Amino acid sequence: MAGNYTQLDKLENQSIFIIREAYSQFRNIAMLWSIGKDSTTLLWLVRKAFFGKIPFPIMHIDTSYKFQEIYDFRNKYAEKWDLDLKVAKNEKALAEGMGPDKGKFECCNQLKTLALKNAIADYQFKALLLGIRRDEHGIRAKERVFSPRDQDFEWDYKNQPPELWDQYKTKAAQEEHLRVHPLLGWREVDIWEYVKRENIPVPSLYFAKNGKRYRSIGCETCCGPVDSNAETIDDIIAELKSTKVSERSGRAQDKEDDYMMQKLRTLGYM
Numbered sequence: 001m002a003g004n005y006t007q008l009d010k011l012e013n014q015s016i017f018i019i020r021e022a023y024s025q026f027r028n029i030a031m032l033w034s035i036g037k038d039s040t041t042l043l044w045l046v047r048k049a050f051f052g053k054i055p056f057p058i059m060h061i062d063t064s065y066k067f068q069e070i071y072d073f074r075n076k077y078a079e080k081w082d083l084d085l086k087v088a089k090n091e092k093a094l095a096e097g098m099g100p101d102k103g104k105f106e107c108c109n110q111l112k113t114l115a116l117k118n119a120i121a122d123y124q125f126k127a128l129l130l131g132i133r134r135d136e137h138g139i140r141a142k143e144r145v146f147s148p149r150d151q152d153f154e155w156d157y158k159n160q161p162p163e164l165w166d167q168y169k170t171k172a173a174q175e176e177h178l179r180v181h182p183l184l185g186w187r188e189v190d191i192w193e194y195v196k197r198e199n200i201p202v203p204s205l206y207f208a209k210n211g212k213r214y215r216s217i218g219c220e221t222c223c224g225p226v227d228s229n230a231e232t233i234d235d236i237i238a239e240l241k242s243t244k245v246s247e248r249s250g251r252a253q254d255k256e257d258d259y260m261m262q263k264l265r266t267l268g269y270m
Helices: 007-025 037-049 068-080 091-095 104-123 188-198 233-240 258-266
Strands: 029-032 058-061 085-088 127-129 146-149 177-180
Touching: 007 037, 007 127, 007 177, 007 188, 029 037, 037 188, 058 104, 085 104, 091 104, 188 233
Parallel strands: 029 058, 029 127, 058 085, 127 177
Antiparallel strands: 146 177
């Protein structure tokens, strides 16, 4: 058996352990689902962790600017997998005309960060599972697996608990909530190899059409396709093993700037 134990098995087991540990510590928990490859992989692992029936809500922060395919995919699999789906929007900001034309930072802060903060307050969630990875962005590399936020849901990246030998800080102070990152140690290529192994459904936006594909998917107004001929998962895996292009190169650059990303994350951004 030891000879058949692969790196993907190790990653899967670690992630399922983290998911179950989070639920054992915090019953009032939810998972954030952006409908992208990472969060859909996390959702797949959460389903595995609880034998197909997830005992907590799955939340989508909806800016109203997502691709139509994202909404169709969300609705299809929320029904197929019998999810307790919660959709959160900052309705006040949308009614006042908030959108990308107001500036990418302000738009993300209002339609993602504040929408998330409001949802946490409304549902009184004590912990959230998210599908972020260290290798995705330099600022996310500063995260911990169990990462505390203060009473204002803000992140003090200079004061993170040590995590040595997989010993996690799974307790939160009364005024805190935790962001839990079961995929933190996964790489982009690990995600795709796992998607292939498990036959996990993902939006077709990830696959090349006319020499372009989306490598990272956010709002339709703020991300663009990259040059690629990868039309299958095998093609994507092969491409990732040779490319020097950043995963988030197609995302809006004023948000992806390290300072802007760090500022957004200290305010509570995903």
